[in-house]
Amino acid sequence: MSRPPARPLPQLSVRIDLDGDERIGPGKIELLESIREHGSISAAGRAMDMSYKxxxxxxxxxxRICRHPAVAPQTGGKNGGGAMLTPFGAGLVARYRRIERNAARAVRKELLALKTDIGRPRKS
Incomplete structure (x- = not known):
């Protein structure tokens, strides 16, 4: 008789609430990383199944939230322009990922305990 597959460790998702409804979270950071990888906003959006708009x-x-441009237009090339992360944008991604790693490390024991609790059969 085979065992059911082990549940993966629950993942922590970090959203940073700034002022009011201004937030930086995993979706925005993933978009910035996709822009860095693809060199354009439209290609990044397509890669994430997101409209250009x-x-x-x-x-x-x-x-607007950061009051610094995180993405800048890139001109030229045979296919026209594109977009690239500014030094501020690259730093924002790096800082967010550091915060995320540090937070995950800080709660690892609790996530393991949660995984154990979730995996226990229910008492009738």
């Missing part, structure tokens, strides 16, 4: 609106929101 939604991707552009999120970039605009990130730039």
């Amino acid at each position: 939604r991707a552009w609106d999120l970039v605009d929101e990130i730039n």
